[in-house]
Amino acid sequence: MTPAPLTPPVAPAIVILHRPGIDLARRITAHDDRLAGAMIYAPRALAGDDPSLIAYEDLRGLLEQLFLTGQPIVGLCAAGILIRLIAPLLRDKHHEPPVIAVAEGTGIARTGAVVPLLGSHHGGTALARQIAQALAATLITTGAGEGHLGLALDDPPPGWRLANPDDLKAFTGRLLDTISPEGGPSRLLGRRAAGFARTAPPARQAAFMLRGSLRPQAGSNRCLVYHPAKLALGVGCVRGADPGAIADLVMQTLVSADLSAKAVGVVATIDLKQDEPALIQLAKTLDVPIHLFAAAHLDAQPVGDSSAVVKQAVGSGSVAEAAALAAACPKGRRGRLLRGRLLLGKHKNAHGTCAVALAHQPGVFAGRPPGCLFVVSLGPGDPAMRTLAAARTLVQVTDLVGYHGYLAQIPGRPGITRHGFALGEEDARVMCALDLAARGRQVALVCSGDAGIYAMASPVFAQIERTPAWQRVRVQVLPGVSASQAAASRVGGFLGHDFCVLSLSDLLTPRDVILQRLQAALAGDFIIALYNPTSRKRGDLFRAALEQIGQDRAPSTPVVIARQVTRAQERVEVITVAELNNHRERIDMHTVILIGATRSRAFAHLGGMAGGMGSRMAAYTPRGYEEKS
DSSP states (O other): OOOHHHHHSSSSSEEEOSOOOHHHHHHHOOOOOOHTOOOEEHHHHHHOOEEEEEEEEOOOHHHHHHHHEEEEEEEESSSHHHHHHHHGOOGGGGGGGOEEEOOOOSSGTTTOEEEEEEGGGGGGHHHHHHHHHHHHEEEOSSSHHHHHHHHHHTTTOTTESOOOOOGHHHHHHHHHHTTTTTTTOSSSOTTTTOOOSSSOOSSSSEEEEEEEEEOOOOOOTTTEEEHHHOEEEEEEOOTOOOOHHHHHHHHHHHHHOOOOGGEEEEEEEEETTOHHHHHHHHHHHOOOOOEEEEEEHHHHHHHHHOHHHHHHHHHOOSHHHHHHHHHHBBBTTTSSBBOOEEEEEEEEEEEEEEEEEEETTTTTSSBBBEEEEEEEOOOOGGGGGHHHHHHHHTTSSEEEEEEEHHHHSOOOOOOOEEEEEEEHHHHHHHHHHHHHHHHHHHHEEESSOOOOSSSSHHHHHHHHHHHHHHHOOOOEOOOOOHHHHHHHHHHTTTTTTTTEEEEHHHHHHSSHHHHHHHHHHHHHHOOOEEEEOTTTTHHHHHHHHHHHHHSSOTTTTTTEEEEEESTTEEEEEEEEEGGGGGGGOOTHHHHHHHOTTTEEEEEEETTTSSTTTTOOEEEEOOOSSHHOO
């Protein structure tokens, strides 16, 4: 199941290095609502117990994580620091989030300077301008277009799209060649028509033009075309519609009305179709979101074409026209309805219908997005071992659901709602997450280790299977590093051959079944990872398991005991089966035990293992390459 696309977070991450930066960061976040949601990261020594600050240990690791997850970065530090630490991560300008250096001081204008280093394609210049206004600082832009023209031609206002980006470089170069020594470009028209706020001086003939249009326009190296995303595309379709047929219907409809596909801002439909592959593919092709409406809302729209057959099937007599019109009539800032109008009535083929409405302003539409549930693996504990996909998701969802202890591992972020649960409330967590996703929220159900190993992926799909109301919820499971993998990595290559994973908790599995499976794993000569080995109430089962292991494995067989692996309290030891009983007091529910196979080996490693406690013992299980050689 493909998840709904996530929108990169608008609020930036403000990173400070020294104490004066705290007041500066708070001045930025106090400026207006758009900056109020920024997260402030400070060194742990500065953050202390201040709930408004997120502590970090490693500046390089923090910047790498923020950059790779697409968060705008505002560094209250020298530009050189940001450049050196982020440079290895650079790919191309179309995939880089904004990175902005803010210098406090008595230099320029005695108020400091704000320098957008990267991300003008993703609102970097606009964000830097907001920060400069908040601090009464000087905005310093180094892009040729921004410096000479006063606007970023490749970063149009929200809701506008540049139709001919391939002409941008030549257009900018030719235009800049016309600038006189006194400054100011000559003969540039159409800024307001293309969505930019400033207007150009009048001229009878424009050597260079910015043109805004809903219609397809041929741009050139002397004309940049911008399309306002004001078209709401309403679509209805039969169940299991052919994606190609729906795409053909839409494109033919737009062509017949001389409308550009780049002016489409949303695909709108009835909520029953939120999981329809043809509509998901259409939205992906157009690079726009899907917005959904309940049948009752669509039925209330003032459209002329209503079908009794359609109403009986889905609850509304019109889908395409009603959804287009509903999407084009959102509420404004003061709650007033922004009236759109139906531009094209229903067009249809054997697979579906479509209609087009014109919204009041670009990029502003009514409706809710499809909800999505992300089952997110946090890894064994250290955030550095969290996958990039998991880290990116955690900063973009609207809701976090999970055990209180897991949620505590995730830094706070304004605008996100947390739903914490106690141990033992696994079903309640799953039902809460699914219910939120069914109502259109972007939800992360968080798990430790890997979500598929004794975690929440299984109960999620068990609930979906038996609950029809949740069977249309879109789900993505994001894997992670399990405790057994992390433990093995601390000592070398212990899981180098066939292994199995076994839980010694008998809360959900009968004791006899657990011991039977353990005996089978021992007989099969697997490396065995034991999860949930013992607790205050289950000591007898652990003792029985140790007895079986002692009877089957040679006393010299290596064993890895890893407690709180990758966390500050980590303790990893390499012992033998013969010594296992003597370590029972150190083993608890935060421990994973790796029992070696007959081929597993351990030896003193003079170089030591980097990471964690830096073990001087190495342990591995030969794969067989040396015998083959």
